[in-house]
Amino acid sequence: MAATTASEVRAQRAEIRSTALALLRECGISEPPVPTDTLLAACKLDTETFSYSDRMPPLRPGQRESAKMAARRELLAHMDIDVKVRGILDTQDHVVYTHNTLSPDQRRFCTFHELGHFALPWHRELFYQCSELDMSPETLATLEQDANWFAIECAFLGDRFEREVADYRIGISTIRKLTKIYKTSFEATARHFVESQTAPVALLVAAPRPDLGSSIDAGQPLLAVRYAVASPAMRRLSGGYIPTGTLIPWRHPATELYLSRSNRQISAPDILTFASHSSQLACETELYYNGYNVFILAWPSRRWLREC
Numbered sequence: 001m002a003a004t005t006a007s008e009v010r011a012q013r014a015e016i017r018s019t020a021l022a023l024l025r026e027c028g029i030s031e032p033p034v035p036t037d038t039l040l041a042a043c044k045l046d047t048e049t050f051s052y053s054d055r056m057p058p059l060r061p062g063q064r065e066s067a068k069m070a071a072r073r074e075l076l077a078h079m080d081i082d083v084k085v086r087g088i089l090d091t092q093d094h095v096v097y098t099h100n101t102l103s104p105d106q107r108r109f110c111t112f113h114e115l116g117h118f119a120l121p122w123h124r125e126l127f128y129q130c131s132e133l134d135m136s137p138e139t140l141a142t143l144e145q146d147a148n149w150f151a152i153e154c155a156f157l158g159d160r161f162e163r164e165v166a167d168y169r170i171g172i173s174t175i176r177k178l179t180k181i182y183k184t185s186f187e188a189t190a191r192h193f194v195e196s197q198t199a200p201v202a203l204l205v206a207a208p209r210p211d212l213g214s215s216i217d218a219g220q221p222l223l224a225v226r227y228a229v230a231s232p233a234m235r236r237l238s239g240g241y242i243p244t245g246t247l248i249p250w251r252h253p254a255t256e257l258y259l260s261r262s263n264r265q266i267s268a269p270d271i272l273t274f275a276s277h278s279s280q281l282a283c284e285t286e287l288y289y290n291g292y293n294v295f296i297l298a299w300p301s302r303r304w305l306r307e308c
């Protein structure tokens, strides 16, 4: 059930929302934060944590093992350090497994995601009929997107969040306040905050450049954009997008914030450049570092809007 056109995507998103809201209604939930336990119980699902290293017997002090076993142990340890698959839905035993290194917020989102695979009818058909190994990468990517949408609908209670953010000022402190109300990660909340805005606003999520070695020359860009999202009004205003991999200049306040490892938030004027036609927009920005990424929340400056 892959949606391809814009209207098909909207219809699919609406169906995912109605499935999530039906589950919330069945559980009598209308206020945040949404308790995962109640949803799991309604679906008759248990929950457990896992790690990839659990698959190996514990290594006793002084114990020797074959090179093959040692290599496998090392591979699984790497999978635990760089966790790609955070959750697993076991449709036979009715268990949602989440990786044991996840933070509470990440575990909640991952649980909502796995509930999506369970609750969306076309997912259940596929998961009960065949293993993930039988599915094409395109099918898997669509299913993952669906489950992420389902998780967003559950965590933010459909359009309740959208109605609520209309009353708040745009800013990092608002997003931090909403994370406490909805018990969601800063990243998921910031992203949904921007996508729910009727005003023009964008979010750039920046992290150290993946192509950097262990050292860089002073003055070289340290950070690059992992991804950027924009509200529909911002997309119309800019007429473009900010590509993944866009370098953040060394002198940008995001670099200092990242290097200071501080979770204070700072404000600064900035000029955003949008691909593919290099249009520029003078913005007000607020920056925040959450220990993983630097978030740059941007909206057009008043001066720029007055001159238009």
Ligand SMILES: [Zn+2]
Pocket (backbone or CB within 6 Å): 113, 114, 117, 143, 144, 147
């Ligand atoms: Zn999934």
